[in-house]
Amino acid sequence: MATVGGWAGKVLRVDLSTGRTRTDDTIERYRDVIGGTGLGYAVLWDEVAAGTRPYDAGNKVIFGVGPLAGTGAPCNGRTAITTLWPTCWPTPLVGTGHMGGQFAAELKYAGYDGLVIEGKADRPVWLSISDDRVEILDAHEFWGQGIRRTAVEISQRLGAEAAVAAIGQAGENLVPLSVVMTGYSHSAGGVGSVLGGKNLKAIGVRGTGRLRIAGSTAEWERVVKRHLSLLGANNQHVVPDSPQPWAEFYDPGSRWKAAPGRQWGAASVPVDTGSCDPKDLNRIAYRTNNAVHYLGDIAWKYTVRGNGCTGCPVRCHTMIRVPAAAAKYGIPEMGQNTCGGLNFGRSFFKEFPDGPRGQTAVEACMVGMHLADDLGLWCNYSQLQRDFKKLYYDGTIRTKLSAGEFKGYAWSTYEKGDPAFLFDLLPRLARREGELGLAMGLGTGGLLDRWGLSETEWAADHELQYWKMGHPKHHANEDAGQCGVILNTQYNRDAQCHSHANFTRNGLPLAVQKQIAAEVWGSPDAVDAVQAYTPMNVAKARMAKWSLLRKELHDSMSLCNWMGPWIASPLKERGYRGDDSIESLLYSLVTGDKKSREELDLAAERIFLLHRALTIRDMGTKEMRARHDTIPQWVFKDGAGKPAFSKGTIRMGEADIAIAMDLFYREMGWDTVTGAPTRAAYERAGLAHVAQALGEKGLLP
Amino acid sequence: MGAAETDGVSYERLIAVARAADASLTRRRFLQVGGLSVVALSALGPWLAAEAAPPVLVLPQAKGLVLADPTKCVGCRRCELACTEFNDGKAAPSMARIKIARNMNFGPRGAFLGREGQGTWGNGLVVQDVCRQCADAACAAACPVQAISAKSPANARVVDETKCVGCRTCVSACPFRMMAFDEEIGRATKCTLCDGTPKCVDACPAAALRYVAWREISGTSGLGPRPVERRDA
């Protein structure tokens, strides 16, 4: 490891069946796939046979991080957890969950670029990693406990600095809608029950080592500052939410909430977020307040401060203190999370007595976080809550439950919008208790099967936001027209890609976005005004490819795709341009392995091709276009009957989308009839062995 | 070196101190030894090293201090990373000279279940541990090879790696547990104030750290060097 920077040098392999651990050399085996999702897909391809199911001992869980994790590169704290996905329906396929917090950095400081969990323990265990001392320890005292007690007790053993990733009762009970959590509020959706199936309760990591930065300290400092200077607020929103003296533009929907007079009201001494001129790099942490973003201005008085991942200045988690919630529900005063996690409790309810942004909504969030983040429940990007609402109000739940079970729930509290209802529901989900508790925890696919519901009906209902294979859309046409649709076809869970949405929602005027689009994707026509979409063109296909590749690149390097890429910036003097090569700059300097933007994008392509190959292999078909890259019917409808490409609708046209998929496949170098990558495409990315294996099974076009 | 140029303290005062250690010391002999910098004073060893009294170590006061505001710390650890990356070329928070990780999750009491602590699992407060650049630096006093001294221009107490023998006595001696140790090279290290432009202060995205000029308000000796009793065996 003397000559290479960034990477710690070893991937830790833990076989829970035999109790043996060993290490691989990261650079020798995995340099070409960088880390993170690349590492995950490579291990699954090489070592987990088609037909393996998520809870089989033969399934593996790969906790992957990249060479930037644990360094001072901004926005690097994510761990990618890749495995066979329990809620992927009807055939489990490769999927990745992501968690933030301190785990990625601590794993690197302990000396590991990844952790591969293999086999299955014969009794509950936890994995203790303290630098090079790795032990599989008995976990019977933790099993049955929530995530929080487990994490604290492991911290007492490994030290207060340790990072602990744990499952709750939901994961133990093999509830498919379950998570792994770390650091109080950072969850990786979807993977909890896979660890539960292996009897692995938790992983505790303590690392006291170091990571080399290959470049000179002066150059590294310069590049880090360059990256910091281009940062916006969370999701790379580059304008503030209200007019500020230093700003030309603003956007009421921006996550950039700081302004004079807006205070972290629940800090021990209130802290004014103040004017956050983008040139002031010492005020980046004040820009974002996601509690206020989702709960409204009421949340300022509850805000203690921002929180988040190691080394990230953005602090997209908000810590809130709500004494009323403690008094009413007997839960702790403090809560913290972001986005789906923050809204977990609130999303179940159709409405609250005091409106969507009142006190009750805040309390519902507090109760939801308290329960879900300890039980370890996953929302499937809020699909759980949407399904629940529909099935309650259309009477299905009543028909599916026995009279006794139905009466056992305080439905009047649910209908009134009383957060206390969550105490009824969430523990039963975690324990698979009763028909409702069992069915709702299966994920949408399992739920449709069990209750004999029609997927076609789900796919026709826009409000449900269902996409395919048991999962919802995630930044589809509502965000970026055809580009969003394309991206949502490519994955086996909701597409965890934010590259495109970060750009379209950054708050800049359309004219500026179009200029940047022209520079990055070749034409201003790559982007349209939201809800005023125009027909498909090649530039949009390029934008889709770029979005996809950068998502995989970030997930492999350890950069946060909820912040990057950084093609736009808040700097007026730069014409709001960012730097499309920032990933290359960071990677090259940290590792000493000089790679251009194009070379890194090729690595990203290699990584995504592994995902594609795994999907094709495990589905046993090359007919991806027809059978995998599908699009729900609601995308092609409009409630008011407005035609596609008129203003005020996100409706897409079927013929146009067919063109979109053609153009996308062509951009990727894939066969347009099947949507499958060609042998040439695999070979160009250095995956000849993959093409060979697929060819032998007749899975090449 | 002229008698007047002694970091703002008259040599008479120093003589008085030195004499207190060894009554046989004459002014002439004192001046013969050379300048009155700390390093030179340590060369007085054979003179001041006593059968009974330990030698005198004199450290000019640090010009400034890193002042931390815990109400603003967001626990991002960019200060720790800046410290080691921009000074040592490696990401090594375990040897950072400003310390966040040990208080970040639970606060100084350590891990326990219950919300009465600090940090992420408590009330959110993160106390950033910084080197106090002590006037009577215990680390410097404890070092058996006088590897820690005040370094111009900031007069931070700094470990001289060429002298340090890696015994870790200073690590034990610091009452604030602020010493760091570079396991890779086997040497102690500590906050140098980055010679007057602290990298941690520059790196903090929440303006929770400031570099503040030292103002002596104790009303005793002003900005001059203060004698420190050596504490070696």
Add this chain to the structure above:
Amino acid sequence: METHECGAAAPSDTGSRDWDAATNVVAQIVRKLSGAGRFAAVADIREELEGLALLPEAAEEASAALDEILRAALTAHSDLVPVEEGAGEPRFYSSEFMTKAYAGLLLRKAGDRLHLIAETVRENSALYPRPLPLGAFEQPPFSLTRDEILACVRGMAGEKAFRDIAGTRTSAGNDYLYSTAHLEPDHAASLAEWIDVGQYDNP
């Protein structure tokens, strides 16, 4: 008071040193106020200079000096921008700390409220494009009360000059304004719904 060439250093001439000092003080106060979202009026500058004893005591001399200092400051510091519009005493801002767009908002704010709202709504409808929630006008620099905003909306109704200003209500019960000159009603309505509700359901 002698006049001096701006920036000419004459170490033995206290008048010239004060001149440099004075123009720097002008720049500082303009920048500070700009950063706080305000124009610097001549009165602000005079007060600052008087406080530092950089103006002669006699009123007439002080006035003349102030004029000279202001001219010199504008020459010496290129970021200082005189506000062209509006009658009355001259005002200034610093382009380093305040954008032209924000300055434009302040000028608009000095006028009548109906135009303030209408022009801002038009700007948003044309530029981004998007409708604006009524609540946006409660924030600085507008800082209107809900009642004042509603009164303006009522005042615009039926007026020829504001014919293009229209409203739409989201499913969350919030009202948004847009200009039909730049946004079609359907587009404005669905954008408002997206901004107010949709994007939070799609975190």
